[in-house]
Every structure is written in C-alpha cells, then in structure tokens.
Amino acid sequence: xxxxxxxxxxxxxxxxxxxxxxxxxxxxxxxxxxxxxxxxxxxxxxxxxxxxxxxxxxxxxxxxxxxxxxxxxxxxxxxxxxxxxxxxxxxxxxxxxxxxxxxxxxxxxxxxxxxxxxxxxxxxxxxxxxxxxxxxxxxxxxxxxxxxxxxxxxxxxxxxxxxxxxxxxxxxxxxxxxxxxxxxxxxxxxxxxxxxxxxxxxxxxxxxxxxxxxxxxxxxxxxxxxxxxxxxxxxxxxxxxxxxxxxxxxxxxxxxxxxxxxxxxxxxxxxxxxxxxxxxxxxxxxxxxxxxxxxxxxxxxxxxxxxxxxxxxxxxxxxxxxx
Amino acid sequence: xxxxxxxxxxxxxxxxxxxxxxxxxxxxxxxxxxxxxxxxxxxxxxxxxxxxxxxxxxxxxxxxxxxxxxxxxxxxxxxxxxxxxxxxxxxxxxxxxxxxxxxxxxxxxxxxxxxxxxxxxxxxxxxxxxxxxxxxxxxxxxxxxxxxxxxxxxxxxxxxxxxxxxxxxxxxxxxxxxxxxxxxxxxxxxxxxxxxxxxxxxxxxxxxxxxxxxxxxxxxxxxxxxxxxxxxxxxxxxxxxxxxxxxxxxxxxxxxxxxxxxxxxxxxxxxxxxxxxxxxxxxxxxxxxxxxxxxxxxxxxxxxxxxxxxxxxxxxxxxxxxxxxxxxxxxxxxxxxxxxxxxxxxxxxxxxxxxxxxxxxxxxxxxxxxxxxxxxxxxxxxxxxxxxxx
Amino acid sequence: xxxxxxxxxxxxxxxxxxxxxxxxxxxxxxxxxxxxxxxxxxxxxxxxxxxxxxxxxxxxxxxxxxxxxxxxxxxxxxxxxxxxxxxxxxxxxxxxx
Numbered sequence: 124x125x126x127x128x129x130x131x132x133x134x135x136x137x138x139x140x141x142x143x144x145x146x147x148x149x150x151x152x153x154x155x156x157x158x159x160x161x162x163x164x165x166x167x168x169x170x171x172x173x174x175x176x177x178x179x180x181x182x183x184x185x186x187x188x189x190x191x192x193x194x195x196x197x198x199x200x201x202x203x204x205x206x207x208x209x210x211x212x213x214x215x216x217x218x219x220x221x222x223x224x225x226x227x228x229x230x231x232x233x234x235x236x237x238x239x240x241x242x243x244x245x246x247x248x249x250x251x252x253x254x255x256x257x258x259x260x261x262x263x264x265x266x267x268x269x270x271x272x273x274x275x276x277x278x279x280x281x282x283x284x285x286x287x288x289x290x291x292x293x294x295x296x297x298x299x300x301x302x303x304x305x306x307x308x309x310x311x312x313x314x315x316x317x318x319x320x321x322x323x324x325x326x327x328x329x330x331x332x333x334x335x336x337x338x339x340x341x342x343x344x345x346x347x348x349x350x351x352x353x354x355x356x357x358x359x360x361x362x363x364x365x366x367x368x369x370x371x372x373x374x375x376x377x378x379x380x381x382x383x384x385x386x387x388x389x390x391x392x393x394x395x396x397x398x399x400x401x402x403x404x405x406x407x408x409x410x411x412x413x414x415x416x417x418x419x420x421x422x423x424x425x426x427x428x429x430x431x432x433x434x435x436x437x438x439x440x441x442x443x444x445x446x
Numbered sequence: 447x448x449x450x451x452x453x454x455x456x457x458x459x460x461x462x463x464x465x466x467x468x469x470x471x472x473x474x475x476x477x478x479x480x481x482x483x484x485x486x487x488x489x490x491x492x493x494x495x496x497x498x499x500x501x502x503x504x505x506x507x508x509x510x511x512x513x514x515x516x517x518x519x520x521x522x523x524x525x526x527x528x529x530x531x532x533x534x535x536x537x538x539x540x541x542x543x544x545x546x547x548x549x550x551x552x553x554x555x556x557x558x559x560x561x562x563x564x565x566x567x568x569x570x571x572x573x574x575x576x577x578x579x580x581x582x583x584x585x586x587x588x589x590x591x592x593x594x595x596x597x598x599x600x601x602x603x604x605x606x607x608x609x610x611x612x613x614x615x616x617x618x619x620x621x622x623x624x625x626x627x628x629x630x631x632x633x634x635x636x637x638x639x640x641x642x643x644x645x646x647x648x649x650x651x652x653x654x655x656x657x658x659x660x661x662x663x664x665x666x667x668x669x670x671x672x673x674x675x676x677x678x679x680x681x682x683x684x685x686x687x688x689x690x691x692x693x694x695x696x697x698x699x700x701x702x703x704x705x706x707x708x709x710x711x712x713x714x715x716x717x718x719x720x721x722x723x724x725x726x727x728x729x730x731x732x733x734x735x736x737x738x739x740x741x742x743x744x745x746x747x748x749x750x751x752x753x754x755x756x757x758x759x760x761x762x763x764x765x766x767x768x769x770x771x772x773x774x775x776x777x778x779x780x781x782x783x784x785x786x787x788x789x790x791x792x793x794x795x796x797x798x799x800x801x802x803x804x805x806x807x808x809x810x811x812x813x814x815x816x817x818x819x820x821x822x823x824x825x826x827x828x829x830x831x832x833x834x835x836x
Numbered sequence: 837x838x839x840x841x842x843x844x845x846x847x848x849x850x851x852x853x854x855x856x857x858x859x860x861x862x863x864x865x866x867x868x869x870x871x872x873x874x875x876x877x878x879x880x881x882x883x884x885x886x887x888x889x890x891x892x893x894x895x896x897x898x899x900x901x902x903x904x905x906x907x908x909x910x911x912x913x914x915x916x917x918x919x920x921x922x923x924x925x926x927x928x929x930x931x932x933x
Binding site: 182183184185187194195198199200201203205206207208209210211212213215216218219220221222223224226227228229230231233234235241258259261262265266 | 497
C-alpha cells in the first residue's frame with residue numbers, strides 16, 4: 124500500500140563485531156534500509172548497491188553522502204529514501220564530515236556514556252571521491268579515522284549529465300571528453316583508488332560490484348569491522364551515462380568482472396587476495412560492445428583496452444581470454 | 447578568580463578548555479595557530495578530554511565540526527583569513543543546518559597580496575553566512591566572548607554557529623593581564639549537558655536534504671528568524687554573564703557618549719586607540735565620543751541609533767573595503783540602520799589599518815577633526831583612506 | 837503523488853530535516869514504467885536473484901521464501917527479468933490509458 128513504511132525496530136547504537144559471513148542469497152537480511160520511491164534512474168545499479176550495502180551494515184549505521192546522484196535522488200524534501208540516519212553537507216567533504224561524526228561519537232561515549240558508537244559510512248560517487256573529495260579522503264585515512272568509505276563508481280559526473288571524472292576509463296565518451304575529429308574520448312586511464320588508499324596504510328580496502336552481492340556484502344562487513352579506515356570501491360554501471368538498455372546493468376557489471384577489467388579483490392593490511400576468481404576471461408569487446416559510450420572505438424583502441432585487461436590479469440592471477 | 451598574563455590566543459584556548467569541548471578540529475594558520483597548539487597541549491596532558499582532529503584543511507575543519515555538532519557534541523575550531531575563506535561554502539551550511547559551532551576567527555587580511563597582519567576583510571567577507579559574529583577588543587574580552595559564545599550558540603531558541611572575532615597580532619599576540627574565573631564558575635555558566643543527537647539510529651533523520659524552490663525560501667527564513675530572535679537571547683545572556691562575572695558587556699560599548707557632540711564608530715582593537723584619543727580631546731574641551739560595535743551579526747541597529755540620538759556628526763572607521771560598493775562594510779550597515787530608524791547625522795567614512803597598517807593617535811586626531819568639520823559643514827567628504835601613500 | 841499542502845516555515849522541521857525515515861514511499865514512480873514485470877510463481881525456484889538485484893527494493897521476500905513484486909514501486913527496468921534464470925518473470929508492455 125502506498126505510504127506504508129516498513130516496521131523496523133530501532134535500538135541505541137552499538138558498535139559490535141559483524142561476525143556473520145554470508146554464503147548464500149538466502150542468508151541475506153530481508154530489511155530494506157533504502158526505501159523505494161527514490162528518484163534514481165530505472166535500472167540504476169548504484170541503487171542496487173546501496174540496498175546491498177545497507178543490508179550488510181544494518182540499522183545502526185550513519186551514512187554521510189557527498190553531493191551526487193545518490194544524494195540528490197534520495198533526499199528531495201520532504202521525501203527521503205533513507206531508513207538510517209543520513210547527512211549530506213557538501214560535495215568534497217564526505218570523509219571530513221564522517222571524521223567529525225566518528226570522533227564526536229568516540230568523545231561522547233568516553234565522556235558521558237550517553238550514546239554508543241555506531242557504523243559510520245561515507246558514501247561518495249567517483250566525482251566526489253577521485254576528484255574533489257580526494258583530499259578529505261586522504262586526510263581521514265591518514266588520521267586513522269574509524270569509518271568505511273564507499274565510492275560508488277559510475278565513471279563520470281553522472282548527476283550533472285555525464286561529464287568526465289578521473290575515474291572515467293580511457294576512450295570512454297563523456298560530454299567533456301567527447302570523441303570527435305581530433306579526439307577519441309577520455310585520454311588517460313582511471314586512477315587506482317585502492318592503490319591510493321593502500322598508500323595510506325589502511326587495514327582494509329577492496330573492490331566490489333553489485334552484480335556479486337555476497338562478495339560485496341561480506342566486504343562491507345569486513346570494512347565496518349576493522350578498527351580504522353576502510354575503503355570499498357564499487358563499480359556501478361549506469362544505463363543513462365554508459366548508454367545501454369535499462370535492464371542490462373547487472374549483466375554489464377558481471378562482464379566488467381569477467382573481462383578482467385574490474386577484478387574483485389580485497390587487501391587486508393596491504394596483502395591482496397582475489398575474492399572472485401576468473402578462470403577464463405571474456406574478451407573485452409563483449410563488455411565494450413554493449414555500451415554506447417564506447418561505440419566510436421577503433422580496433423586499436425579495443426586492443427589497448429584488451430592489453431589493460433591482460434595487465435590486470437597478470438597482476439591479480441586471472442585466467443586467459445577464452446577463444 | 448586568577449590574574450594571569452595571557453595573549454588573546456591563549457585566553458581563547460583557556461576558555462575553550464573550561465568549556466569542556468568534546469571535539470576540536472585543528473588546522474594551523476597565522477595568527478591563530480597558538481590557539482590550536484595550546485589546545486593540543488591540554489588534550490595531550492589530559493587537561494581537556496576531547497577528540498583532537500588534525501584535519502588536512504580548513505574546509506575539512508569546519509566540515510568535521512558540522513558532522514560532530516550534529517551528533518550533539520560541543521565543538522570548536524579556529525581560523526583566520528584564507529582559512530575562513532576556504533570554509534566559505536560550509537559556513538552557510540553550518541548556519542542553515544543550525545549547528546551550534548563556536549569558532550575563533552583571528553582577523554587577518556585576505557590575500558592578495560599575501561598578508562598575515564590584521565584587518566577585518568576576512569570576517570566581512572562572511573557577513574551573509576548566517577553566523578552570529580561577536581567582536582572582542584582585547585585578551586580579556588577574547589576569553590569572555592568565547593565563553594559566552596557556547597552559551598549563545600547552544601541556546602535552544604538560537605541554535606546558530608558563533609564566530610568570535612579578535613584582531614590578529616594586536617590582540618592574539620599581545621600579552622595582557624586577564625582575570626580567569628574558576629573552572630567551576632565557567633562550567634556552571636555553560637554546563638555540558640547532552641545535546642540532541644540528530645544522527646541517532648532511533649530517529650533515522652535525513653539532514654542536509656535537497657530543498658527545491660517550493661521549500662528553500664521557507665528553510666532559509668527559519669535561520670533568518672533565528673538570527674532575529676537571537677537578539678533578545680544574546681541580550682539576556684550578556685546580562686547574566688555581566689552579573690556572574692562582574693562585567694558590563696552589551697551589543698555596543700559606548701565611551702564618553704553621554705554628552706558627546708560628535709562620535710566615532712569603530713570595531714576591534716582600534717577601539718583602544720580611539721578611546722585614548724577621545725580622552726585627549728576631552729581634556730582640550732572637545733566633546734568627542736566613541737561607540738565600539740561588539741555584535742556585528744545580528745547588527746545592533748536600534749541600539750546604535752539610540753546611542754547616536756541627537757549627535758550631528760558621526761564617523762565610521764572600517765578596517766575592510768567593498769570595492770565598487772557605496773561604502774565600506776561597517777559604514778554600509780551603520781548607514782542602513784540609521785536610515786531605517788530616521789536618524790540623519792552627517793556620516794563620514796574612513797578606511798584605516800588595512801593589511802595590518804598601524805593607525806597612529808595623530809591619524810585618529812585627524813579623523814575626529816574631520817568628523818567635526820564635516821558636522822559643522824553639514825556635509826561629509828568622500829571616504830578617506832587614512833595613511834594611504836600617494 | 838498526492839497533492840500535499842506545502843508547509844509553512846514554522847512547520848518545517850529545523851534545518852529542513854526530514855524526520856520521517858523512508859518517506860520516499862509517498863513518491864509515485866510507477867508512472868515511469870513502459871514495461872511491467874509479470875511473475876509466474878509456478879516457475880520460481882526462490883533463488884532470490886530478482887530480489888537482491890532490484891534497484892528499488894520493490895520485490896518483497898515472504899516468510900515462505902517466495903517473492904512478490906510490488907508494482908507500486910516498480911519502475912519497470914527489467915533487471916529482475918534478466919536476473920531470472922528460469923524465466924519466471926516476463927516484461928509486458930503497459931497498456932496506454
């Protein structure tokens with residue numbers, strides 16, 4: 124029935140160890156902490172990712188959103204899709220705001236015991252993380268703030284209409300790096316966010332994709348469990364910006380992983396481990412061919428991208444390309 | 447009560463310590479750095495139980511303060527000039543979201559050129575940010591205003607962030623005798639009581655939402671109304687502070703105004719020089735008076751008008767400029783307030799002390815003389831740039 | 837969306853806070869649809885893939901492990917149809933008014 128909110132029990136915040144490791148879809152919690160009726164595009168895999176993230180985190184979680192698709196589409200006054208405490212301040216400071224919240228909870232718990240510490244998740248898009256938000260993220264990681272930073276990466280500034288970010292992959296078309304007579308789209312390869320995070324000596328960092336929900340949700344719990352900063356870099360295919368049919372988002376995410384372009388791994392205290400093996404890689408053309416942002420690609424561009432997949436395969440121990 | 451030799455920075459740090467803040471966001475910038483350095487000593491020695499966040503920029507400093515404040519923690523940060531300017535966008539958010547943050551702004555000139563010395567351009571650039579702005583003119587006042595600031599900010603009917611301004615070097619670095627109340631006296635005045643946790647999972651509120659055109663206006667008006675209503679509360683809080691600690695603070699400070707023929711309106715530490723020169727003028731039979739503005743936001747237009755009632759010649763000394771504007775910031779607010787209450791003295795504008803330029807007693811004599819002459823001629827001269835070479 | 841009387845500045849919670857969690861359920865998104873999912877419950881193996889991939893959370897998990905698509909919140913993206921391995925969901929074009 125329209126307007127009927129789900130009945131969710133609320134308790135005072137407690138930071139406790141999340142010992143459950145999910146092994147099957149059936150074990151995943153049923154509660155929805157992202158309410159429907161949000162204004163994200165039909166077929167938005169970021170929405171899927173947020174649902175999965177919040178199921179893993181549970182109700183004792185405060186989410187700090189940076190400005191972007193998720194923030195704008197879920198918090199249009201007087202409606203909010205959030206069923207956990209949520210705050211948005213600005214574009215570049217999710218990690219700084221989260222630092223303040225986390226420190227305050229520590230202080231208040233120690234001084235007055237009036238409230239206990241809860242999960243703190245800072246959520247930013249690739250624009251709000253790789254570009255304008257990198258400084259605040261770096262500061263928070265260096266200081267060892269106890270929070271989980273999640274970057275949902277749709278590989279461009281999608282909320283403002285598909286402009287390039289430093290997470291836009293090489294050769295992709297966006298409105299500020301369009302292909303043309305003198306251009307083939309994005310000129311540089313995307314930054315390695317997990318590597319940047321690991322350079323700060325944080326205890327946990329990982330990549331994820333909502334096409335692999337159990338992997339993603341276990342990583343959320345591990346990230347929340349560690350004392351100190353954790354980073355989760357989630358690939359969230361965008362039908363509007365990547366130009367594919369709205370029912371294909373999860374499939375395309377799966378292809379990103381299966382082509383070796385988005386290896387799913389985690390780094391525990393700097394030691395990397397692949398979490399989703401890829402015994403036989405799909406050729407990258409299967410991934411690129413289904414997306415309008417790559418339709419201008421020449422053969423040599425596809426070959427260059429295949430090379431990138433080969434390098435990642437060598438680095439992470441992925442299998443050969445299926446013939 | 448203890449008499450201690452402190453400069454403005456250290457006095458502020460002691461006030462923050464006695465206020466038992468929960469979170470300090472710290473970033474260095476001349477000339478406020480000693481505040482955060484002193485606070486870090488207090489925290490390191492266990493004299494202040496607070497989480498001390500060594501943020502990586504002022505933008506993150508104020509962002510962390512907003513986040514911390516929303517959980518109900520008492521928070522503090524300090525900055526100057528470029529740091530304040532870097533915080534600019536978040537200042538508007540802090541006031542609109544009603545976070546009771548207290549921030550010391552040690553007034554320093556905005557670049558370019560780079561200048562670490564005192565003027566008021568930094569605070570003036572943020573006059574529209576919705577923060578309450580209070581001004582201290584010496585180290586004692588820096589302590590007193592900071593203590594009051596927590597009370598004002600956290601008052602249930604106010605709930606607005608407060609900026610405590612005092613002049614860089616002139617107040618921040620100059621040692622003076624400061625009367626420090628006992629720790630207990632301060633804690634009685636600003637008790638650490640639990641404040642609302644707006645990020646509690648029990649409530650699951652969404653804060654900092656999108657306010658489309660059909661709502662933004664009303665949401666902004668809430669903060670405007672809060673600022674207006676704060677006048678009464680700040681008046682009451684000043685009165686309580688005065689009775690507890692034996693002071694006489696108000697929204698303005700009047701000096702020799704009872705029978706003044708002409709007056710000078712001024713802000714910040716130059717108030718001291720103005721008073722010294724007014725004394726000298728009085729000794730010569732000149733009836734000069736001084737009004738020092740202590741609240742800048744909310745602007746005490748009515749009280750100012752009352753203080754200037756019947757005075758035919760008024761000068762306004764600005765320590766900041768508004769290029770292309772009809773006049774400089776303080777002059778503009780004074781003129782606007784007077785116009786609204788119907789007072790029409792001859793209003794003479796001065797710009798002095800930009801970028802830490804010293805303003806001598808001779809220059810003050812010149813200013814008072816100019817005010818008197820303008821009054822007698824019933825006509826103000828265009829704004830005078832005091833001490834400008836060429 | 838029901839036409840609500842717009843709140844005055846006094847009625848809006850302080851700071852423009854939304855005090856009702858999940859109030860987005862009041863917003864009409866079903867009118868976005870071009871296609872609508874139709875379930876064939878006899879084919880369903882209760883794998884849960886449609887449920888975990890739905891961007892809206894429009895698919896409810898029942899106590900007996902079956903799933904119900906709540907069309908009130910469905911934008912008709914078709915991800916559930918793609919996710920279902922046994923074709924228990926088909927996409928049908930919405931009738932024009």
